[in-house]
Amino acid sequence: MGPQPRPEHATAYVVGVDFGTLSGRAVVVRVSDGEELGSAVLEYPHAVMDRVLAATGEKLPPEWALQVPSDYVDVLRTAVPEAVRNAGVDPRDVIGIATDFTACTMVPTTADGTPLNELPGLETRPHAYVKLWKHHAAQEQANRINRIAEERGESWLPRYGGLISSEWEFAKGLQLLEEDPELYNQMERWVEAADWIVWQLSGEYVRNACTAGYKGILQDGEYPSEAFLAALNPDFASFAEDKVKHPIGALGSQAGTLTEEAAGWTGLPAGIAVAVGNVDAHVAAPAAQATDPGQMVAIMGTSTCHVMNSDVLREVPGMCGVVDGGIVDGLYGYEAGQSGVxxxxxxxxxxxxxxxxxxxxxxxxxxxxxxxxxxxxxxxxxxxxxxxxxxxxxxxxxxxxxxxxxxxxxxxxxxxxxxxxxxLLEATAFGTRKIVETFNTAGVPVTEFIAAGGLLKNRFLMQLYSDVLRMPISTIGSDQGPALGSAIHAAVAAGAYPDVRAAAAAMGQVNRDAYLPDxxxxxxxxxxxxxxxxxxxxxxxxxxxxxxxxxxxxxxxxxxxxxxx
Structure with missing residues (x-):
């Protein structure tokens, strides 16, 4: 018999909410075995603004991708109570809620977490809105960050494969400063959406260790120095200290408890555990029971994110990052990915x-x-x-x-x-093979490949990947891997299991070697x-x-x- 929850939680439930690119999905999960009892989905009313700004009809430049933060709260108001109803459980038996989010998706806010686009007169300013993960208009700033970091020999750069992405916190923040400095000065917090939604649920702003490390360039407890940031732009020198730095929460820990207001939105009891936020890709690893070194999980949807744990610290060229405890405590979490699949x-x-x-x-x-x-x-x-x-x-x-x-x-x-x-199907498989080979060559061997995400439904594609990789492919046993992963973290935050590994062993689901290479x-x-x-x-x-x-x-x-x- 595998790990069991504490006796008082044997008949309890948790809710996991997965905030994707186009929709949010809530799932109600039984704590004892990970059984998914009910779910509900809400498509974001404003979807992705990549052509025009909804409030004005203003045409957006190429490479922009914005969202409206109130759409995320609509998921809490609509999908969560519907999922609980569909599960047929008593809301009073729910002991925790956890969320995961796309990343790096950034919300510019005031000190109390109010998104800037909700302030009077700012709804017409594109930079006041959420910058979605696939907002790639900060490439010029990313290039400058990479060039100056290399020139200065910044110690954190090798932890990101030698290059940071235009998708990440500092490049997007620098773009905001340089294209709308007035708005930048009004912005008091530059918040990952993964943390902003937890802020709305619990009333507590806690930075999660995952996005802070992978997207926020937090390494060994430090952000890039003021001297480095000033070299990018003198007005950017205090960016980390003034707008980014905040207490860090470990994955699976409790950020706070559900507020009365959020209880009204969700229909869940006030005071239940709210877990520290997480990323939609990384949170899926425990859902697939991938908590040991060498198990690479590919979360395959609109994009693909490859995550894996290792007991060694290596510099992998072109990886998105390596973070101590970035997936589970005690191991180095590695990330790579493909922006389009x-x-x-x-x-x-x-x-x-x-x-x-x-x-x-x-x-x-x-x-x-x-x-x-x-x-x-x-x-x-x-x-x-x-x-x-x-x-x-x-x-x-x-x-x-x-x-x-x-x-x-x-x-x-x-x-x-x-x-x-x-x-095109083959090209995405070739891109994944390039990533796997790069990890192997760098001394971080991939010993098992586990596929998760919506593209699992295409069995031909899965077999194609197995053939291209020359590896067996295991598959996650859930259609809702990120939401299940969030539920696992909710169970840990609520105290049902001692840690994420134990919860994953009890609640995770995986089909080993579902596809074999020909x-x-x-x-x-x-x-x-x-x-x-x-x-x-x-x-x-x-x-x-x-x-x-x-x-x-x-x-x-x-x-x-x-x-x-």
Whole structure:
């Protein structure tokens, strides 16, 4: 028999809430065994603002991605009570709630946590809104951070694979300062959404160790120095001290208790435990029982985040970061990722698939994704004569460059839609293989690969990944891995288990070796992967800068259009 909760919690429940890119999902979970009893989802009313600002209709520049923070509170008001009703449990038996969030997703606030966009007169200012994780408009600032950090020999830079991302806290904060300094001065707190939502639930602002380390450049208890920040911009010198620094909470610890106001939103008892916040990817590792060294979990959705624990500290080129206790206490947590995966497949279906194929899918009672997958899986490996780069949303790992873009090589007048679709599926698998090989080479071996997230539903894609990686693939046993992971942390915060490892052993779910590589297909994919590597280095390591020049041309065109308007 595995770990059991403390006797007083044997019949108790917890709620996990997963805040994704487009929606929030609440799940009610039994503490004793992780059984998921009920769930509910709310699509964010404002979705993602990446073209126009909803309040004004103002056109946003390229690479922007904003959200409205009140949408997150709507999830607490709507999805949580609905999930409890669907579970058929007595709310009085719920002992804790925990949340996870996309990252790095940043909320500019006042000292009391009020988002700036909610202040009178600021709803028209784009920088007053949440900057979503895939807001890539701070690349210029990220480049400067990387250049000056390398010149100064900053000790924290190798902990992030030698490069920090435009997605992260300091690059986005520097962009805000330089593009709207008045608003920057009004901002008193620069808050991860993962911590902001916990603030709303508990009334307590506690920085979680995960985002502080991976996205906030907190290493060995210190943020980048004032001298370094001043070298970026003199007005940025006190950024960490004034707007970022705050007490850190360990993962699985209690941030506070549910306030009366939040109890009214959620229908849960006031005073129950509210866990310290977490990231949607990292929180899924315990849900898949991946708490030992070498177990890499790939959370595959709109993007893919790769997380794993290790008992060794190494510098892995192009990793997103390594943080002591970043996933579970006592081990180094590593992170890497791909900025676009499901987003790429969705873009292709929405914008590139002929109407005739969409009609055929409809006639067959299939989604376009299902139809293209069925067509693609009948083709032999390499039969399309294509290879693609999965950089439609830039490259997070191992190049850490969001000025790169996607491409498909080999198209002819006879190329079919399902062939391009398959090439895009393969490209994301090749990107993951590049990450796995980089970790292995750096001395952080990947011994097990566990897939989680919405893309698990595509069995062909999972088998493709197994063949490309030449590894068995285990799968998480839950369709709602991040929410289950949050529930596990809620159970620990409520005192039902002594630590995250024990809770994961009791409540986590995994199917070992669900997919096994086929040697013949794997050999065929090796040939395509070799071509992918050639393109990867040619376009990604500076030999050909055409992708960046095209983005410069695009930005200049938008700037001229804005001036003339």
């Amino acid at each position: 499901g987003d790429i497949f969705g873009w292709y279906v929405d914008n590139q698939v002929p109407a005739a194929d969409k009609r055929k899918a409809d006639d067959a009672g299939l989604s376009v994704h299902q139809y293209l997958t069925e067509q693609a899986q009948d083709e032999p490996v390499g039969g399309h004569g294509l290879v693609a780069l999965d950089w439609h949303s830039g490259n997070r790992s191992v190049l850490v460059d969001h000025q790169l873009s996607g491409t498909v090589v080999g198209m002819t007048l006879s190329t079919k839609a399902h062939e391009v679709y398959r090439a 040697p013949e297909r794997a050999a065929a994919y090796d040939r395509l992967y070799a071509e992918y590597e050639l393109l990867h280095d040619y376009f990604g390591r500076g030999e050909n800068q055409v992708m960046k020049r095209l983005k410069d041309i695009r930005r200049e065109a938008y700037s001229k259009a804005a001036v003339s308007a």
